[in-house]
Amino acid sequence: MNTKVQRVLVSGGGIGGLAVAGALARRGVAVDVVEVRADLEVTGIGISVPNNALRMLKTLGVLDETVAAGYVFDEYVRRDAAGEQIVALPCPSSSDGVPGYLGITRARLAGILRTAAIAAGARLRLGVEIEEFTEGPQAAQVRLSDGREVEYDLVVGCEGLRSPLRTRLFGAQAGPVFTGYSCWRAKPKMPRRVGAMTKFAGATTDAGLVPLTEDEMYLFHVTAEPGNPYHEPAGWRDLLEERLAEYTGLVAEVRENLPPAEEIIYSPLFEVRLPAPWHTGRAIVIGDAAHAVVPHLSQGGSQALEDAVVLAEELTRRTLADALPAFMARRFDRARHLQRLSSTMLVREMTGPPTDREELGAELSREMASVRAYLDQPV
Template sequence: MTAKVRRVLVSGGGIGGLAVAGALARHGVAVDVIEARADPAVTGIGISVPNNALRMLGKLGVLDEVVAAGYPFDEYVMCDATGARIVGLPCPSSSDGTPGYLGITRARLAGILRAAATTEGARPRFGVTIEDLADGPAAARVRTSDGQEADYDLVVGCEGLRSPLRERLFGAEHGPVFTGYSCWRARPRLPRRVAAMTKFAGATTDAGLVPLGEDEMYLFQVTAEPGNPRHEPGERRELLAERLAEYTGPIAEVRENLPPAEEIVYSPLFEVRLPAPWHRGRAVVLGDAAHAVVPHLSQGGSQALEDAVVLAEELTRRPLAEALPAFTARRFDRARHLQRVSSAILVREMTGHRPDPDELSRDMASIRAYLDQPV
């Protein structure tokens, strides 16, 4: 482990996996990417991308393409359940012009990251998983489910909440923990009604609208779901409409124009709190596999992008034995802090505590200042 990496296996073809694959391939590292899903089509609706993540996309060389495919905005708006505006919180651009915030469909973002990674030389394979991993002093020998066997300097696990590699390395005790809440997402059959991320405060739920393009938006709603019940896909339209019943104004209009049940995404909210270090031997996990976070600061995909950029920086500047501890040292405290802050906001909103506009402004200014710090 005294040399810099030359060949890497990335397990997981989501945002973090594609980002780290592209970043390493740009530096001349040979990268194989395997993804358990046989179909590369991306599930999910939209994603909110704040400035700290957009800065990482700039380092990956895809920012301009992402901005052109999404909808940038510079404000975070809070409203009550009727749609009356409470406060608008500025999301300023960086000094280099990087937008303050952006909405984009998950499919477009993944497509841009996948194209960038493959253009740089990363080699993706779908419907493939790790069957065996044998760590050795000179390489990690990996056998995959498609019958291939190869040696790698490093294996990177970007497999999400239920990462098999995390369990292989650290045991089942560090699996995802249900928060008691879930998020519903849908693209209503309506033109865009908002020009910025706009949240609507219910009694013990929050709903929101995020612009995705010139005439596109998506809805999200966070609700308490004690016991983590299973909601059948065919019931989701009716269930979501029921949960939106208290809202009037824009959300009521959305409620009357929900898409078919099969197009509604229902996601129980989990956290993963893997202790440091996130590596063992010649393997490391990142993103949701290491530190899944609730979505209240839009930091799920954002922290995966930060992980990807930082890991690539460390791997291309120093030997592996030094790079992996340096990666955890740069990333652990920041990811854990944002996880805690996001969780506190979730609990505050779901228990009906509504800060006044001045308190909200102070809180968001403090969070923005933290996110503006170098990664």
Template sequence: MTTAVKRVLIVGAGIGGLGASAALGQRGIQVDVIDIKAENAVLGVGLNQPANALRALRALGVFDEIAADGFAFDRRLHRDSQGNLRVEVPSLLGGDVPANIALRRSSLHRILTGAADRAGAKIIMNCSIADLSSDPDGVDVSFTDGRSDRYDLVVGFDGLRSRLRRRLFGDSFEPKFTGYSVWRLSCPRLATIDCINLYEGENGKAGLCPLDDEQMYLLHVTQEPGNPRYDPANFPQMLIDRMQGFGAEPGIVRDAITETTPIVYSPLEEVLVPTPWHRGRVAIAGDAAHASTPHLTQGAAMALEDAVVLAETLNRPVPVEDALTQWSARRMPRAQFVYERSRTRLLNEMVNDKQSNSASLAQINTDRMAEIDRFLNQPA
């Protein structure tokens, strides 16, 4: 006997929502997915999937597709602004899977959409919740497209600006701006970029990460006091200006930027909602419940783990609300660990540490990443 969950509504067709749709559908649960966007497509550049994310993707049956599309690596290199190596930090993640596989954001979306489709999920775009009411046996939902339906469970993977979070918790847990933002763009991969390379500049950190044999992406983290909103038309020149101090590979990428280069600008914001992450039979997950800075490349991993663990927990003979309580209690230690360590790493990386010698810097970075890797290598 399993929990009495036969029909589930997932809000948000992003990484976590599609992952949950696949995980639940593979267990025979009927899943509807709604998303406020008009088209089932994504913006973004690329992202790294560390070993714990790869284990979740393997549980969804898509690891081979990820491995075929992406670029595997097992270390990160810390350099100065001119490309001189300061520290090489090996990854302790992996074992049964690679330590990291980075890939294009569009590739991950396509693969997860395929997994959801194969599991029988119905994806409905340009649709959101107009109203809902939860009772002990289910949730009645009315939609903005005029339909109404009833579900055993509603789960919001609807992101940092989650409407479902506000509906459940009010405005008590709004995202907080860290004071920093990240600029990203994709570009042809340079032969020297075969793992994550981080470059320490005077006013921020740049990074390069391979996505496949042909592409890589650039990131540049900068301090942006007051969380300003900029005109996207000005992004190319603004990024060029901010990267003036860089040579080596970041300088090559900077010098190739034109006024038509697509650039993604994202303020770095955080949120961590205390458990339990549900009210009645309505729950939130992924970035809606816990969002961190991207410095451990764990955003997608945490959402995918949420999805897989949720499906596993609902597949047990306990009442639905008890299952939801157990699920968020199991997930909270990892979510909080990533939240805290990501913020610490952001602040550490934004210090231009010219005084530390290479040996001491190597030891500090190796020790910090070893602690993180050992924790995240544990079962989700």
């Protein structure tokens, strides 16, 4: 491992996998991407992309295209269940002009990253997964499910919560941990009615609306689901409508305009708390496979993008033996810190708004200023 990597296999064709494939290919590394799904149809509604992730998209050369495909906003608004405003906080842009926040559909963001990765030279193979993996002193030997046997300098796992590569490397004990909460997402059948990230505090739930385009917005609703019960997908619309019953005002209007059950996404919220290091000699897992986070700071996809950019930087400036520890030195503490902050925010928001709204506004202002200052630090 005395030379820099020249050939990399990326397992997983989601946001993190496409981003790291594009980042490496742009730097001259030969990259294969395998995705177990037979297509890249995206499961999900929308995604909130904060400033730190937008800076990564700028590094990847796709910021302008992403901004054009989404909706830029510069404010975070907190309201009660009736829609009365508690506090509105700015989301300032960076000194380099990158916007404060963006809402975009997951399908559009994934499509932009996929096009960029392929244009940079990454090769994408669908319906293919790793069957056998062996690390050797000169290369990793990989047998793929399409029968090919290929050698790579490094294998990168971007397979999400249920990452097979993570299990292969670190065992089942490294798997995801249920938080006790779940998130419902839907695109209501009505025009966009918010111009910023807008959260509504229920007594024991949390709802939010995020603009996606000039005409579209999406709803998210976080509820306690003790024991992670199974809900029949055919009943998701009725269940979501029931869980939104305490909300009045705009959220009640959204409740009356929910899409059919098959267009609603129900996601139990898990965390992955993989200890350092996230790598062996010739394999590494990144993104949700290493540090899945609850969505309360919009840092799931954001941290995957940061992983992708940093890993590409380190792999193309150092030998492999030095690059992986250097990557961990830059990424582990930051990802773990943001995971803990997100979890703290989740639990607090599920307790409902305090009676002293001025105190809440001041607390949120301090917290968001601290978070913004942290996210603005170089990755």
